[in-house]
Amino acid sequence: xxxxxKIRTHKTFNRTKRMYVLATVLILSFIYIVALVSTPFDINxxxxxTLETLRRLFIEPLINTDNYEKYPEYIxxxxxxxxxAYAGIFVATILAVPVGFLAARNVGGRxxxxxxxxxxxxxxxxxxxxxxxxxxxxxxxxxxxxxxISINSIGMLGKLYAEVIESIDSENVDAIKASGxxxxxxxxxxxxxxxxxxxxxxxxxxxxxxVRASTVLGIVGAGGIxxxxxxxxxxxxxxxxxxxxxxVVVFVSLIDVLSGAIRKRLI
Amino acid sequence: MEELPYTSPFYIVFNYIPGMVNALIxxxxxxxxxxxxxxxxxxxxxxxxxxxxxxxxxxxGAGKSTLIRSINRMVTPTSGALxxxxxxxxxxxxxxxxxxxxxxxxxxxxxNIVKRMSVLRxxxxxxxxxxxxxxxxxxxxPQNDLQIAMNNLERVGIEEKAYVRASNLSGGQQQRISIxxxxxxxxxxxxxxxxxASLDPPTSHKVMKDLKRVSREDGLTTIVNxxxxxMAMEYxxxxxxxxxxxxxFDGPIEEVTDQTFxxxxxxxxxxxxxxxxxxxxxxxxxxxxx
Numbered sequence: 001x002x003x004x005x006k007i008r009t010h011k012t013f014n015r016t017k018r019m020y021v022l023a024t025v026l027i028l029s030f031i032y033i034v035a036l037v038s039t040p041f042d043i044n045x046x047x048x049x050t051l052e053t054l055r056r057l058f059i060e061p062l063i064n065t066d067n068y069e070k071y072p073e074y075i076x077x078x079x080x081x082x083x084x085a086y087a088g089i090f091v092a093t094i095l096a097v098p099v100g101f102l103a104a105r106n107v108g109g110r111x112x113x114x115x116x117x118x119x120x121x122x123x124x125x126x127x128x129x130x131x132x133x134x135x136x137x138x139x140x141x142x143x144x145x146x147x148x149i150s151i152n153s154i155g156m157l158g159k160l161y162a163e164v165i166e167s168i169d170s171e172n173v174d175a176i177k178a179s180g181x182x183x184x185x186x187x188x189x190x191x192x193x194x195x196x197x198x199x200x201x202x203x204x205x206x207x208x209x210x211v212r213a214s215t216v217l218g219i220v221g222a223g224g225i226x227x228x229x230x231x232x233x234x235x236x237x238x239x240x241x242x243x244x245x246x247x248v249v250v251f252v253s254l255i256d257v258l259s260g261a262i263r264k265r266l267i
Numbered sequence: 268m269e270e271l272p273y274t275s276p277f278y279i280v281f282n283y284i285p286g287m288v289n290a291l292i293x294x295x296x297x298x299x300x301x302x303x304x305x306x307x308x309x310x311x312x313x314x315x316x317x318x319x320x321x322x323x324x325x326x327x328g329a330g331k332s333t334l335i336r337s338i339n340r341m342v343t344p345t346s347g348a349l350x351x352x353x354x355x356x357x358x359x360x361x362x363x364x365x366x367x368x369x370x371x372x373x374x375x376x377x378x379n380i381v382k383r384m385s386v387l388r389x390x391x392x393x394x395x396x397x398x399x400x401x402x403x404x405x406x407x408x409p410q411n412d413l414q415i416a417m418n419n420l421e422r423v424g425i426e427e428k429a430y431v432r433a434s435n436l437s438g439g440q441q442q443r444i445s446i447x448x449x450x451x452x453x454x455x456x457x458x459x460x461x462x463x464a465s466l467d468p469p470t471s472h473k474v475m476k477d478l479k480r481v482s483r484e485d486g487l488t489t490i491v492n493x494x495x496x497x498m499a500m501e502y503x504x505x506x507x508x509x510x511x512x513x514x515x516f517d518g519p520i521e522e523v524t525d526q527t528f529x530x531x532x533x534x535x536x537x538x539x540x541x542x543x544x545x546x547x548x549x550x551x552x553x554x555x556x557x
Contacts, residue, residue, distance in 0.1 A: 180396025
């Protein structure tokens with residue numbers, strides 16, 4: 001057997017590369033130290049002990065049967081929250097398709113930069129801000145929440161759709177074009193059948209995110225379980241906060257498990 | 268090489284009756300320069316008559332695909348005139364070009380069917396050029412189109428697979444879908460770009476036989492790229508040889524000898540250039556499986 005010089009699992013860095021690595025490590029540790037130093041770690045404790053608050057938050061709602069009668073009401077709010085997320089993602093799934101096609105480089109051409117810029121702009125704005133804007137526009141209630149969720153979801157879904165479209169093989173499109181089909185037909189018959197399962201999968205995934213996002217929308221008055229949640233925290237009514245959180249955790253986990261199972265079957 | 272234009276016996280007979288045999292496709296000094304400076308085609312002059320089954324041979328990179336793809340302008344030649352069915356397609360605008368393309372069916376090496384769609388829908392995609400945009404978006408094809416599609420599936424022998432997902436079919440069957448799709452366009456010309464290069468030898472022969480049969484039945488002008496010499500000899504009426512973008516041979520199959528291929532390939536013929544006959548490869552396949 002031929003004997004090599006010492007073999008390493010990776011290529012050894014040259015001088016400049018080593019300097020880059022060193023500089024990166026130094027900068028990162030500097031940022032970390034600054035963050036650590038500037039964060040106040042002292043606790044401004046209130047009159048109530050922390051342990052007592054935690055007990056009221058997490059233990060009381062589960063063991064105190066007096067509170068059980070309030071669960072149906074919170075479950076109702078939670079269902080409204082899920083309905084907001086569902087309506088939002090439904091609209092977004094449909095509207096994100098044309099935007100996604102526009103933003104895909106292999107379909108939109110130069111226009112794709114416009115599509116991408118639009119999607120980036122949407123994604124840069126948090127849902128809560130959209131919710132505040134829509135509450136001002138259409139009034140307090142779940143309708144504002146649906147609008148906020150759908151606009152925000154278009155931002156993410158459009159980008160994911162565009163990436164899926166960019167990754168397909170364009171030969172099917174060639175075949176349609178070679179037979180005299182126009183642009184729209186080649187998208188509909190060449191691209192869409194290839195990407196549809198991925199589209200649906202991403203929409204389901206985004207639905208999971210939206211359910212979580214719409215639980216806080218109520219804070220600004222856009223409907224759902226967020227409203228009673230924020231009220232209870234203002235009143236320091238920890239038992240109620242705890243119960244709401246239990247409902248949220250149960251439903252969100254259920255939906256995650258369900259949609260995960262569906263997504264696994266899709267692709 | 269002498270510059271004798273090829274004339275089939277067919278042509279000689281009908282040449283005296285005006286309008287009977289037309290050069291359906293005519294290359295006049297066609298050249299194609301790719302943006303990277305590579306010359307795909309160099310001053311090609313060529314006439315292909317109605318109803319001919321032409322096989323283009325040459326080494327890979329010789330410009331076979333470029334030549335075939337020029338005919339429906341999937342690539343656009345940079346100079347010369349390319350007349351298809353009486354129109355110089357190099358001058359056409361997009362929507363006129365689409366109209367010409369509806370008359371040209373194309374078969375690809377990688378089938379280019381949508382694997383997640385049913386066989387029938389894939390075949391129906393051949394009707395898209397004849398279908399309005401709105402109508403095709405809702406997928407409401409006229410019953411007549413469905414009849415054409417189903418008939419063509421039957422002709423290539425896979426009509427019982429009409430509602431099966433295309434991905435569930437074998438390679439040979441998938442290539443038959445694309446033949447049926449091309450036929451469903453009801454074209455005048457069929458272009459086949461290395462149609463059997465991804466298939467095993469026995470299947471290759473079956474697919475080529477199907478292709479030859481249907482194009483005979485419909486009187487289609489068929490232009491096929493092949494790189495196996497024996498296959499070209501078996502199915503072609505006429506052979507066109509390309510080397511480095513130049514037309515180096517053009518003649519009926521009777522004039523073609525081993526020496527012709529050595530001239531086209533510019534080297535002695537090797538075993539790799541031969542696919543082997545159907546029977547032989549069948550045996551080879553079986554012994555290979557054991």
